[in-house]
Amino acid sequence: MSAAKQLPRWADLTLLPVIGLVAALLVSGGVIALLGESPAQALKLMVSGAFGTQDAIGYSLYYATNFIFTGLAVAVAFHAGLFNIGGEGQAYIGGLMSGLVCLALGHWPFWAVLPAAVVAGAAGGAAWAFIPAWLQAKRGSHIVITTIMFNFIASSLMTYLLVNVLIKPGQQSPETREFSGSTVMPAAHELLARIGITFTPSPLNLAFGLALAASVLVWIFLWRTRWGYELRVTGQNPAAAVYAGISPPRVIVAAMLLSGALAGCLGLNELMGSQHRIVIDFPAGAGFVGIAVALMGRNHPVGIFFAAVLFGALYQGGSQLSFDMPKINRDMVVVIQGLVILACGAMENLFRVPLAALFGAFGGAVPPPRDRAGEGTRPPAGKQS
Amino acid sequence: MTAPALELRDVDKRFGAVHANRAIRFAVTAGSVHGLIGENGAGKSTLMNIVYGFHRADRGEIRVHGRPVEIHRPHDAIAAGIGMVHQHFMLVENFTVLENVVLGVEGGPILAGRLAHARAELEKLARDYGLEVPLDTAVGTLPVGLQQRVEILKALYRGAEILILDEPTAVLTPQEADQLFKMLGRLRAQGKTVILVTHKLREIMAITDRVTVMRQGAVVAEIETKATSPRELAEKMVGRSVLLQVEKGAACPGAPLLVARDLEVPDDQGVPRVKGVSFELRAGEIVGLAGVSGNGQSELLEALAGTRAPSRGEILFQGRNLVADALGPRERRHLGLAHVPEDRLRFGVVAAFAAQYNAILGYQDRPEYNRGLLTNEAAILAGCERKMAKFDVRPPNPRQRFSSFSGGNQQKLVIARELDGDPAVLLVGQPTRGVDIGAIEFIHQRLVALRDAGKALFLVSVELDEILALADRILVINNGEIVGELARAEATEEKLGLLMAGVREGRG
Secondary structure: OOOOOOOOHHHHHHHHHHHHHHHHHHHHHHHHHHOOOOHHHHHHHHHHHHHOOHHHHHHHHHHHHHHHHHHHHHHHHHHOOOOOOOHHHHHHHHHHHHHHHHHHOOOOOHHHHHHHHHHHHHHHHHHHHHHHHHHHHHHOOOHHHHHHHHHHHHHHHHHHHHHHHOOOOOOOOOEOOOOOHHHOOOEHHHHHHHOOOOOOOOOOEHHHHHHHHHHHHHHHHHHHOHHHHHHHHHHHOHHHHHHOOOOHHHHHHHHHHHHHHHHHOHHHHHHHHHHOOOEOOOOOOHHHHHHHHHHHOOOOHHHHHHHHHHHHHHHHHHHHHHHHOOOOOHHHHHHHHHHHHHHHHHOHHHHHHHHHHHHHHOOOOOOOOOOOOOOOOOOOOOOOO | OOOOOEEEEEEEEEEOOEEEEEEEEEEEOOOOEEEEEOOOOOOHHHHHHHHOOOOOOOEEEEEEOOEEEOOOOHHHHHHOOEEEEOOOOOOOOOOEHHHHHHOOOOOOOOHHHHHHHHHHHHHHHHHHHOOOOOOOOEHHHOOHHHHHHHHHHHHHHOOOOEEEEEOOOOOOOHHHHHHHHHHHHHHHHOOOEEEEEEOOHHHHHHHOOEEEEEEOOEEEEEEEHHHOOHHHHHHHHHOOOOOOOOOOOOOOOOOEEEEEEEEEEEOOOOOEEEEEEEEEEEOOEEEEEEOOOOOOHHHHHHHHHOOOOOOEEEEEEOOEEOOOOOOOHHHHHHHOEEEEOOOHHHHHOOOOOEHHHHOOOOOOOOHHHEEOOEEOHHHHHHHHHHHHHHOOOOOOOOOOEHHHOOHHHHHHHHHHHHHHOOOOEEEEEOOOOOOOHHHHHHHHHHHHHHHHOOOEEEEEOOOHHHHHHHOOEEEEEEOOEEEEEEEHHHOOHHHHHHHHOOOOOOOO
């Protein structure tokens, strides 16, 4: 019996992540001070590095685009009760498919390449998610284990393909030839220039718009269609789903296909938008950051957007910081990111409990715990272990 | 006169705007069984949670054997000799009984000595109170009744003189409940004090010496059990007079609507739980299925509803054979077969969703709730308001989280949902489990009204009183077989009891 008090919804959605972020920054500041640098100066450098100039903003949002795709992927699976750790591999294979479309259809106009690349990327990611999904649905193989395994398989497969098959002849680095100009995602500064706005060149590109569109579509799907409803019912209570005539194995497969498809769109930003070729290890951990983004964003597209921007800013601001403060190297930046994940995800209850108590002390919006007497409807605890 | 074992003086507790306990005065005589009764939300669990240290009272004093005590956490309560057995057990299923009892009081890093000591102690407790439990069996493999016994042993092993039991019979069969009451009798005889928190009048009448009635956070009566009656207690709980017996006229059964033939249904392990059951449900009658819990009722109900596949037999409904055609729950609902599951929180709802989204569960694909590819939010909301109004669900707020409704209002919403599509046959399992008296009366009246409107009802309940109150015809199930069929007029508790125990007429 835990007499846990509940936080008001708004505090759960906004206050808690902000407190977690502040705590992570305070600890990071301590570490930076230990290294002999000024934490205030570091924070200033980081914020200006992420948002100080137009191209800084461009870079931050460019990174955020990757995290929106992978964050949405994790969230969709999560609502179906599945923990998809395989975003990295799904993004890798999805990107491969998008990239192959760009290589093959170099002579097509962009408006024809774009839908083909989107479909190919989504299909590639979905295909990579399908086998773990099918194994989970039919054989009960745990999705966490199988998706992790599939990350490794994807990584090995891509290394093989890039080193032995797709590599541009006559060069050492494992990457393909460059995409032709008509298959490259229009950059944000080019698009903005067309409507008369000058913006410093940055890798930010049309894929950011696609990520926002995907966010809206995911929201509509999850909360405004009966399939999304059935997916969420299955995630919350599989037994009730069966009772309602929903087939959990089908939902599991469908949710994972959708999740994989979202992760598979990462190549649209990373390859078509920035690298303009297929390079080795282009997801660069974005699949895993997506887990943190979904966690911090409460598995809601709006939250995911803000969390993705935060992590994009940490990436961009962090690399600026390591550039300006030699004592703080890349690894220190990873430490800061790790602390944010720790504070906002893993240690959330550290802040939730006292915060709830604080709200409780000031009365008001806290709903009272119900008198649970007489509710003989639950089985003895732990029967499903 | 000796001091009461437990005395509460003016205990007061607020949660925000809710005044959960109002200046409670409560005294329990040492060596007695004291009942604490009230509807859901009356504040009895809050009060017991204050005594056990889960909540702190805003004001007031707790005295144990006349001495004032400060209870800030369960540890303090245990030190004061208070033990609590929760409705939902707090046991580690993979651990043996012995390990569970010792858990938390190991007293050092080396277990062996403590375990040996505990074993001797538990064997003594088992002898003294008739609490035999196999000490070396994993708790998860024990039946529910024995798991509860382990909880009681845990409390006694920690030196409890005052034992609080929160809704102890909610998970028990009638037989297990009787055993529990015998056990409580023995505890009383040995001088222990027992507080029984319940909303079941029968239990209060059967075992307690005195009873305290709570309503809306306040104590409204404290009475000698001998000097009161179930009717009086019910009235004090609800605050108005209550019909304990449903008023209903004679049934006039019509044509058979649903026919089950030679059904065999396996459980998850593939063991047949229903063995060749045949029966029919006629329009305008309520057929009750009586039996000790775990004799195949749940599997039979699930097979009829389509959530569990029979291994043999047929179910004929609306000119179709539901088994051969492999129709799932969705198709069966479309044909007019509605189902109120036995365990609503586990099977019938998504507790974390708002009421309005629970009010369409199973009906989410109906055209009225959809507009093209999208859901029709306005229709879902309006539909929920309509269902809530029809069944007097309180508060009538479709946006409120389902889990924050009381048990009775949850059940009313589930029944309202299942009746909204105007089904021909209603399967209903444990319709009033975890439901307070006022709502029981309402639900029973609605079920009878449904019968009178020419529907067929199949009622599965472990409460024999409920079967006797509602059913026109009673089937008795034992070990997966129908061992008897009685018209309501010829059914008595004794006859049913014998049949439920597997004693067949003419053989036993």
